[in-house]
Amino acid sequence: MTAVDTAVNTPLGGPNLPQERRLVTSIPGPRSQQLLARKAAAVASGVGHTAPIEAVAAGGGVVVDADGNSLIDLGSGIAVTSVGNAHPKVVEAVQAQVAQFTHTCFMISPYESYVAVAEALNRITPGAHAKKSALFNSGAEAVENAVKIARKFTGKQAVVAFDHGYHGRTNLTMALTAKSMPYKSGFGPFASEVYRAPLSYPFRDGLSGPDAAARAISIIEKQVGADNLAAVIIEPIQGEGGFIVPADGFLNAIVGWCRANDVVFIADEIQTGFARTGAMFASERFGIEPDLITTAKGIAGGLPLAAVTGRAEIMDATHTGGLGGTYGGNPVACAAAIASIDAYESEGLAARADEIGEVLKARLTELQASDPRIGDVRGLGAMIAAEFVDPESGAPDAALTAAVAKACIAEGVIVLTCGTYGNVIRFLPPLTIGDDLLNEALDVVASALAAA
Numbered sequence: 001m002t003a004v005d006t007a008v009n010t011p012l013g014g015p016n017l018p019q020e021r022r023l024v025t026s027i028p029g030p031r032s033q034q035l036l037a038r039k040a041a042a043v044a045s046g047v048g049h050t051a052p053i054e055a056v057a058a059g060g061g062v063v064v065d066a067d068g069n070s071l072i073d074l075g076s077g078i079a080v081t082s083v084g085n086a087h088p089k090v091v092e093a094v095q096a097q098v099a100q101f102t103h104t105c106f107m108i109s110p111y112e113s114y115v116a117v118a119e120a121l122n123r124i125t126p127g128a129h130a131k132k133s134a135l136f137n138s139g140a141e142a143v144e145n146a147v148k149i150a151r152k153f154t155g156k157q158a159v160v161a162f163d164h165g166y167h168g169r170t171n172l173t174m175a176l177t178a179k180s181m182p183y184k185s186g187f188g189p190f191a192s193e194v195y196r197a198p199l200s201y202p203f204r205d206g207l208s209g210p211d212a213a214a215r216a217i218s219i220i221e222k223q224v225g226a227d228n229l230a231a232v233i234i235e236p237i238q239g240e241g242g243f244i245v246p247a248d249g250f251l252n253a254i255v256g257w258c259r260a261n262d263v264v265f266i267a268d269e270i271q272t273g274f275a276r277t278g279a280m281f282a283s284e285r286f287g288i289e290p291d292l293i294t295t296a297k298g299i300a301g302g303l304p305l306a307a308v309t310g311r312a313e314i315m316d317a318t319h320t321g322g323l324g325g326t327y328g329g330n331p332v333a334c335a336a337a338i339a340s341i342d343a344y345e346s347e348g349l350a351a352r353a354d355e356i357g358e359v360l361k362a363r364l365t366e367l368q369a370s371d372p373r374i375g376d377v378r379g380l381g382a383m384i385a386a387e388f389v390d391p392e393s394g395a396p397d398a399a400l401t402a403a404v405a406k407a408c409i410a411e412g413v414i415v416l417t418c419g420t421y422g423n424v425i426r427f428l429p430p431l432t433i434g435d436d437l438l439n440e441a442l443d444v445v446a447s448a449l450a451a452a
């Protein structure tokens, strides 16, 4: 019954939605409460949610709920709708494709859009070397396949991941992920031949990039050995781990060591990719050319798609039939990806990410100057975070972080937390958000912090 009512009152999503914060009920309003009650009864409780609303439309920089509230979106569904929700080019491409055919299975009857996405990824990922790509459904699946490919190419088995790393929720990617709660706790045993090295975390370790790299490399050499190591996988900026930007020279030294030791360097750019950091890929901002890159999240304007892209000789090491999947590179998702990549390039969204980052950094740094509970403000482009601490001891303050995030959502601003210690608020607005809306959201964050 609510479905009919809602449909009548629901605005169309996309950039023409009124770009405003508008609260007409408290959050959650009555309709949202009804949905959350149904969710509690019908959906497994392991599936949580951040904002207690029933979303009915989104676009530009807002999410509208079933009660008519319009919330400012500083999360983009975890860096997915970077081109803006219901982007007109994405909507048009999806509608055209869905009316043509919805699936053939690329491994049964190939189609053009899959090849076009592979060509685009080969072109826009860092490095002028010959590249190839393969498409999958989710970020975790891309990471799984990057490891399969690296093992086949090198004939070696071990994989090194880093402290604070996040790579997904499947068995191998849980093993690669650092944080136990909530991602791994009780879900073992995990895949074998996965080892962990220390990261560069300038705010907490004070090490230079080369020193942090030397520390990691020494542990890798002593505890794993290059002769056994197929791949090193790292996010250029840790996402779930706390938006940790490594010190200058750290990534370059790790890449250099991998090259010298026949180890495949995999950059997991699933969160950092697609204009988010002010470049099409974060690797560019650090001057590195990964052997393999995993992508997902921002790739297709919200449709499920993921990819592994990399050096042709590595990508081609696998026997025919060794890679694939029923849905990987679904034609509707591929149509959305082509439209999204076009939007990133033709709308100058990487440059826009830098402008958004300037606003975020300036406002948060200003707040930090008068509030020592903000220990660190960091990030690149429109991937910015504030780390909250006890001003006396520098200890992480997860309770304050949770209170600020909750207060922001109650006031109509969707913010996400992250960090190994749960003490980081991350800002990942759609790159289509306007400055006015962004500044209004930051006013709300400032009041929430003052009140906490």
Ligand SMILES: *Cc1c(COP(=O)(O)O)cnc(C)c1O
Pocket (backbone or CB within 6 Å): 137, 138, 139, 140, 141, 143, 166, 167, 168, 169, 235, 239, 240, 268, 269, 270, 271, 296, 297
């Ligand atoms: C989200 C994420 C993944 C997992 O992607 P899913 O699509 O959720 O499987 C892997 N790596 C990084 C860096 C991520 O941010």
